[in-house]
Amino acid sequence: MDTLLILGGTAWLGRELARQAVASGVDVTCLARGTSGPVADGAHLIPADRSEPSVYESVRGRDWDAVIDVSWQPDHVRSALDALAADAGHWTYVSSVSVYADTTTPGANEAAALVEPMTSGLATMDEYGEAKVGCEQLVTAAMGADRSLLARAGLIGGPGDPTDRFGYWVSRFASASSEAVLVPDAPDLSTQVVDVRDLAAFLLACAGERATGPVNVVGEAVPFSDVVDMSALTAGFTGRAVRAAPQWLEEHEVQPWAGPRSLPLWLPLPEYACVGSRSDARALALGLQRRSLEATLADVLADEVARGLGRARQAGLTRVEERTLLAQLR
Ligand SMILES: NC(=O)c1ccc[n+]([C@@H]2O[C@H](COP(=O)([O-])OP(=O)(O)OC[C@H]3O[C@@H](n4cnc5c(N)ncnc54)[C@H](OP(=O)(O)O)[C@@H]3O)[C@@H](O)[C@H]2O)c1
Incomplete structure (x- = not known):
């Protein structure tokens, strides 16, 4: 090309x-x-x-x-x-x-x-x-x-994300110090996050090879709880993650997926069971290469720190909202 x-x-x-x-x-x-x-x-x-x-x-x-x-x-x-x-x-x-x-x-x-x-x-x-x-x-x-x-x-992650979704977790853990962090208790939820750099490389390779037809370009399916745990590990978090049941979160008007007053990437089941588990077989056959979630998280943490951990975000709970919810949960 x-x-x-x-x-x-x-x-x-x-x-x-x-x-x-x-x-x-x-x-x-x-x-x-x-x-x-x-x-x-x-x-x-x-x-x-x-x-x-x-x-x-x-x-x-x-x-x-x-x-x-x-x-x-x-x-x-x-x-x-x-x-x-x-x-x-x-x-x-x-x-x-x-x-x-x-x-x-x-x-x-x-x-x-x-x-x-x-x-x-x-x-x-x-x-x-x-x-x-x-x-x-x-x-x-x-x-x-x-x-x-x-x-x-599928959901795109990586440095520079204007939606602030994927970076919420590593950023939240990095700024929490020893404070508690509110986490959805969603052990059965799957998540797929494709790094923006891997997505771009794949699209350019496909254009060069003139690949055709529809293809899901998604991250590897991993448990949502792993994304949260790996985010905490990447951030060096030593405090306590407090898990709240999805129903409790819904009753307290915490939004799923994205946007203000949300816990990003979390989705209710079974309604959204496929969102984090779409087939990636065709993309892999066409040559999609994905870096590890750990590698994406490390770069996202660096980007979040550079952009400011305390900045106003497009997605997630504010610290005040989270403290209020944690107090109600206790
Ligand atoms: N974020 C996710 O997780 C996710 C998931 C699935 C799919 N996607 C898709 O991934 C893509 C993301 O692309 P992106 O980040 O490069 O772009 P984007 O955020 O969708 O921005 C749109 C682009 O189009 C240009 N544009 C908008 N209105 C225009 C107009 N009237 N005239 C000329 N240019 C215009 C914008 O430039 P100017 O404003 O400078 O004109 C910008 O470069 C999109 O197709 C999105 O739908 C995203």
Whole structure:
């Protein structure tokens, strides 16, 4: 692969894709507004808003060996394909495991049923899964199934995570000192976290090899309790982890998965039994290589310390919320 166009490239995964591609000698162009951040050193930014009709004129007519699109807006994906599909050798659409209709069947693979597609318009966060399915369909229709990869990413972790989810645990243990830390008692819950660097490397290798079709790009399935325990170990935590039953947490309005007042990565069972245990067989067959959870956690801890352990977070309990809950639990 000599030339790569990233539709995006100014945010977390897109910048990592550009960084790795530049490092391997690829000529990388990123098309984005530039409001999410800078592009990787050595990549070219074409500042452009994808809601503008003529936005792709400056990148049209060049023979892109590969295009990678991270958008979840059907109108943006459609107009990019209209302008660029004819000139692209291969198209990777960064999708999500949120495309699946069923969240309960452990081990489900890429053949599982999808939610209803949303193929036009601009989606809200509530329509994320539907929009991702719609974008997948647009990509396959325009590029053909033999020139496109639908990379259904699972939960992404690693340094620089803007969602603050995966880093909550190691950060919380690192800042707790000898204080107690509130932990969901979820021994049967499985979690899959793919390191952003491994995901990017996989996507670039797939683009280079022109891999096709849908593929779940997920981390190794490990017990959620192992993620918590390894986070405590990585952080050198010597205090007490206080376990609360899922029902108790729900009754006290602690949110699962992400966002404010949440215990990140925790999910109720059996409703979400599949979210942390989707089949990774196809990704492994295509060559996905994953670093260990310990290695990701060590780098995430360093990143959390650099960003500030006491900073306001997008996900998790505040210290005040946690202290109040711990007092109620006693
Ligand atoms: N985080 C997870 O755990 C997770 C899980 C599954 C799948 N995913 C998927 O993984 C991908 C993550 O990608 P990411 O971190 O690079 O990006 P992102 O956070 O989804 O950001 C979107 C990118 O698109 C650009 N963009 C947004 N609106 C635009 C507009 N109107 N015109 C031009 N550019 C626009 C943004 O740049 P500007 O703002 O600079 O324009 C940014 O580079 C996404 O596809 C996401 O859905 C994430």
